[in-house]
Amino acid sequence: MTHLTVAMRYLEGRAVASVLTAVSIALGVALVIATSLLSRGIKQSFVEGTTDYGLVVGAKGSPTQLVLNVVFRLASPTPNILFGTYETLRDDARVDVAVPVAMGDAFHGFRYVATTRDYFAAFPWRRKTFTVATGRLFRDDALDDPGYEAVVGADAARVAGLKVGDRFYEGEEMAEYPLTVVGILRATRSPDDAAIFFSVPSYWAMNEIARKMPQKPLTAVLVRAKKMSDLPALHRELNVSADTQAVFPSAILLTIFNLLGLADQVLRIVLAIVAVVVLLYVFLSMWSATLARRREIATMRALGASRVTILMLVLLESCAISFIGGAVGVVVGHAVAYVGAHLLAGRGFVTDPFAIGALQPAVFAGVVLLGVAAALVPAVLAYRTDVAEHLAPLS
Amino acid sequence: MPSGDTPAITVRGVTKSFPLGDGRTLPVLDVEHLTFAAGSCTVVKGRSGSGKTTLLNLIAGVSLPTTGAITVHDVNITALPEAERDRFRAQHVGYVFQTYNLLSAFSALENVMLAMMFAGAVPARDRRRRATDLLQRLGLGPRLSHKPHRLSRGEAQRVAIARALANDARVILADEPCASLDARTARDVLAEFLAVARDPGRTLIVVSHDDVMLESADHVLDMAMINRVPSSLPVVESVR
Numbered sequence: 001m002t003h004l005t006v007a008m009r010y011l012e013g014r015a016v017a018s019v020l021t022a023v024s025i026a027l028g029v030a031l032v033i034a035t036s037l038l039s040r041g042i043k044q045s046f047v048e049g050t051t052d053y054g055l056v057v058g059a060k061g062s063p064t065q066l067v068l069n070v071v072f073r074l075a076s077p078t079p080n081i082l083f084g085t086y087e088t089l090r091d092d093a094r095v096d097v098a099v100p101v102a103m104g105d106a107f108h109g110f111r112y113v114a115t116t117r118d119y120f121a122a123f124p125w126r127r128k129t130f131t132v133a134t135g136r137l138f139r140d141d142a143l144d145d146p147g148y149e150a151v152v153g154a155d156a157a158r159v160a161g162l163k164v165g166d167r168f169y170e171g172e173e174m175a176e177y178p179l180t181v182v183g184i185l186r187a188t189r190s191p192d193d194a195a196i197f198f199s200v201p202s203y204w205a206m207n208e209i210a211r212k213m214p215q216k217p218l219t220a221v222l223v224r225a226k227k228m229s230d231l232p233a234l235h236r237e238l239n240v241s242a243d244t245q246a247v248f249p250s251a252i253l254l255t256i257f258n259l260l261g262l263a264d265q266v267l268r269i270v271l272a273i274v275a276v277v278v279l280l281y282v283f284l285s286m287w288s289a290t291l292a293r294r295r296e297i298a299t300m301r302a303l304g305a306s307r308v309t310i311l312m313l314v315l316l317e318s319c320a321i322s323f324i325g326g327a328v329g330v331v332v333g334h335a336v337a338y339v340g341a342h343l344l345a346g347r348g349f350v351t352d353p354f355a356i357g358a359l360q361p362a363v364f365a366g367v368v369l370l371g372v373a374a375a376l377v378p379a380v381l382a383y384r385t386d387v388a389e390h391l392a393p394l395s
Numbered sequence: 396m397p398s399g400d401t402p403a404i405t406v407r408g409v410t411k412s413f414p415l416g417d418g419r420t421l422p423v424l425d426v427e428h429l430t431f432a433a434g435s436c437t438v439v440k441g442r443s444g445s446g447k448t449t450l451l452n453l454i455a456g457v458s459l460p461t462t463g464a465i466t467v468h469d470v471n472i473t474a475l476p477e478a479e480r481d482r483f484r485a486q487h488v489g490y491v492f493q494t495y496n497l498l499s500a501f502s503a504l505e506n507v508m509l510a511m512m513f514a515g516a517v518p519a520r521d522r523r524r525r526a527t528d529l530l531q532r533l534g535l536g537p538r539l540s541h542k543p544h545r546l547s548r549g550e551a552q553r554v555a556i557a558r559a560l561a562n563d564a565r566v567i568l569a570d571e572p573c574a575s576l577d578a579r580t581a582r583d584v585l586a587e588f589l590a591v592a593r594d595p596g597r598t599l600i601v602v603s604h605d606d607v608m609l610e611s612a613d614h615v616l617d618m619a620m621i622n623r624v625p626s627s628l629p630v631v632e633s634v635r
Binding site: 001305388 | 448449452455458478481482484485486490492496498499501505508509510512513514522558562
């Protein structure tokens with residue numbers, strides 16, 4: 001029998017209170033772990049998901065909405081621009097690469113993205129690389145000859161159960177225009193994993209309104225300038241135009257991060273309140289346990305336990321329950337993050353719910369220290385228990 | 396007043412008063428000189444409030460006298476720092492309480508082992524075996540894993556006796572160990588207590604009014620004869 005055994009026996013002896021205390025600690029820890037993992041994942045998704053292109057050109061409106069929709073597949077699509085805008089930019093001497101993008105409907109929640117093969121090209125300046133896991137990329141169709149070939153992002157293929165050769169469509173009205181899977185992309189840990197790509201002419205053919213339009217529509221054009229010094233001029237010219245706006249994605253990313261930073265601050269306040277509530281709960285639990293146990297404490301003292309031993313037993317008990325609650329909380333936190341990651345994956349965020357780093361040991365050590373701190377006053381109460389007074393026979 | 400050639404315990408000029416909280420004190424004990432011979436069995440009797448429990452607590456070093464000194468086996472326990480007094484008590488004094496005072500979260504076996512853990516006198520590897528032997532000698536072999544709420548009063552007091560003997564203490568103090576038991580169980584428990592506790596090297600001081608105990612004792616001590624503070628008539632004096 002050791003001091004830890006004694007502490008554990010006391011925890012078992014008040015099983016309901018111990019379980020409730022451990023659960024409250026576990027919930028607090030789980031909240032910290034899950035929110036930290038998910039918010040870190042969201043930030044990481046924004047960083048990894050951002051485009052390598054210097055400019056995003058779209059219709060007049062909210063620049064944030066344009067980038068969120070075209071780059072991160074969030075928010076509703078902005079109004080259309082004309083295909084001619086793309087052609088002008090493609091032919092502009094200052095432009096290295098221009099990629100048209102048209103955002104369509106979705107299949108099982110996975111967004112349709114109409115583009116060209118350039119979207120996947122491994123240009124030397126690109127951070128992001130696309131490789132096909134199975135099959136091939138879709139063909140760049142002639143403008144009037146849609147091929148309806150689709151390349152599916154890794155998550156979309158896995159969740160929707162699509163494989164090379166499958167024909168699919170969503171909604172009876174689209175039955176005339178089924179897409180055929182010709183390739184599955186390897187995971188890129190970006191919103192592209194949750195997208196379905198095909199050619200722009202296929203998009204025009206599938207879209208009832210676009211079919212009737214003499215000037216074909218696009219959502220945006222991604223632009224890479226030959227020289228960085230040309231970007232400001234391009235940006236200015238496109239914004240002066242009555243129909244288009246040009247946005248620096250990096251500037252929008254900064255805005256998003258500022259917003260996330262604000263959310264982080266609110267989250268920190270919430271977590272601090274949770275920590276205080278848990279601290280109070282542990283304190284009350286240990287305080288009431290010590291009060292109820294003063295006769296037993298006096299007995300232990302009469303048996304020869306020193307004041308320091310009694311103090312240590314109370315601290316050890318609180319430490320043990322914090323340890324158990326903390327360990328359960330870390331596991332539950334990862335489980336919640338796993339569920340949260342699945343929900344976020346549907347919105348194009350790629351988060352790793354099992355990422356292990358400094359967070360887990362820091363939270364775990366923190367909660368054990370908090371548990372010990374919460375038991376300090378009850379421990380001192382136990383330490384100061386008057387033996388003779390509390391040994392008096394019960395009437 | 397019990398005495399012998401080799402006193403195991405000496406109480407000299409001991410008084411004990413409790414503060415009343417209003418600047419006054421309540422004296423409960425005033426003993427001029429008292430010795431307990433080594434290996435003797437002394438029964439202490441007296442009216443309620445006569446200072447019996449206070450005397451035991453002072454001898455155990457659970458509380459300190461207001462004045463005077465108590466020597467247990469040549470150690471002036473009243474002069475020891477509290478931590479040393481705790482250690483001394485753990486190793487040399489066994490205490491049997493009137494209401495057993497078993498620790499509710501622990502089994503019978505663990506209650507006995509706990510006393511050994513606090514004293515540290517019995518090696519850790521021997522504690523389980525020694526606790527089991529003691530409990531079996533008291534007829535509690537089938538009750539080793541039972542927690543206090545599953546024990547009868549008689550069984551609980553036997554566990555308390557085993558616990559007091561766990562460290563092979565040279566002094567055993569028992570405060571009305573059978574007051575909570577019916578007459579027949581009390582007789583049986585006392586007989587078993589004496590059978591396992593009486594030893595030439597062990598001094599027993601038992602607060603009791605039981606005939607079995609009175610007949611078995613070497614000495615009977617009446618608190619009315621040794622305590623100069625009359626029971627049930629507290630004398631109140633001001634704190635100086």
